[in-house]
Amino acid sequence: MEINSMTKIIGLLGHPVKHSFSPQIHNYLFNKYKQNNVYCCFDIAENKLEESVESIKTLDMTGCNVTIPHKVNIIKHLDEIDNNADLIGAVNTIKNDNGILRGFNTDGLGFVKSILDKGYTLENKKIIILGAGGACRSIAIELASRGVLSIDIRNRSTDKASEIVNIINNNFASKALCSTKSIDDDDLYDADILINTTPIGMESDTCPIDESIVVNNRVLVCDIVYKPHNTHLIKWANKNNLDVVYGIDMLINQAIHAFYIWSGISANEDDKNHIRDLYIKK
Numbered sequence: 149m150e151i152n153s154m155t156k157i158i159g160l161l162g163h164p165v166k167h168s169f170s171p172q173i174h175n176y177l178f179n180k181y182k183q184n185n186v187y188c189c190f191d192i193a194e195n196k197l198e199e200s201v202e203s204i205k206t207l208d209m210t211g212c213n214v215t216i217p218h219k220v221n222i223i224k225h226l227d228e229i230d231n232n233a234d235l236i237g238a239v240n241t242i243k244n245d246n247g248i249l250r251g252f253n254t255d256g257l258g259f260v261k262s263i264l265d266k267g268y269t270l271e272n273k274k275i276i277i278l279g280a281g282g283a284c285r286s287i288a289i290e291l292a293s294r295g296v297l298s299i300d301i302r303n304r305s306t307d308k309a310s311e312i313v314n315i316i317n318n319n320f321a322s323k324a325l326c327s328t329k330s331i332d333d334d335d336l337y338d339a340d341i342l343i344n345t346t347p348i349g350m351e352s353d354t355c356p357i358d359e360s361i362v363v364n365n366r367v368l369v370c371d372i373v374y375k376p377h378n379t380h381l382i383k384w385a386n387k388n389n390l391d392v393v394y395g396i397d398m399l400i401n402q403a404i405h406a407f408y409i410w411s412g413i414s415a416n417e418d419d420k421n422h423i424r425d426l427y428i429k430k
Contacts, residue, residue, distance in 0.1 A: 237315070275341050
């Protein structure tokens with residue numbers, strides 16, 4: 149695709165963004181489906197967030213993605229948010245509709261698609277989620293809407309986690325709870341799915357759980373961190389012969405839904421496979 153005077157910008161707002169694989173995903177899709185857009189990353193400090201949102205209108209950008217740590221705080225700077233994003237309380241996709249900035253959340257949908265693609269079902273499953281940020285909110289609420297039995301959120305503090313728990317318990321049949329307790333053998337013995345939604349492992353040689361834990365049941369381990377591909381949590385799961393869902397799978401699925409919001413075009417399984425191959429070879 150040739151960049152010309154009609155090319156529109158779509159960007160990623162976050163901090164940090166240097167690790168992002170989103171430009172490769174979206175520029176591939178723009179090129180294949182002949183969308184005259186270009187995708188760029190913008191490292192935005194919290195005190196510059198409002199200015200950056202105004203720039204979407206000023207520069208007549210098609211839209212943006214939003215990542216850590218702005219998914220929650222960006223809502224107050226938007227004109228409208230859809231019902232799903234409103235319930236979640238976090239936005240990861242913005243569409244500029246003739247100067248009206250509309251917020252959406254594709255994280256939960258992307259994550260759930262990754263689970264279903266592995267052949268797993270969600271109804272009546274027991275879930276443990278590490279972290280209580282914007283990604284946790286979207287994933288937990290989407291899981292609750294799919295009929296999981298329980299959601300146990302573990303975080304360093306319970307303030308944000310309690311908000312998510314209250315949303316779930318007040319709107320869905322799933323039972324939600326939270327604590328600051330570290331994960332142990334008994335927790336994992338009773339769980340069906342373990343999900344890391346924290347950035348632990350993204351830029352540090354650490355694991356969000358005690359790697360000495362040995363698990364004998366068939367808990368599915370999911371890490372939304374996609375760089376590195378094999379995080380310490382994924383390595384721990386492989387060592388214990390557990391099934392895993394990689395962060396890249398959620399990233400691809402949520403990105404494809406965001407692409408649909410901006411373009412109205414549905415990418416296919418071949419696109420997913422091609423993007424995954426690009427990532428693995430990267």
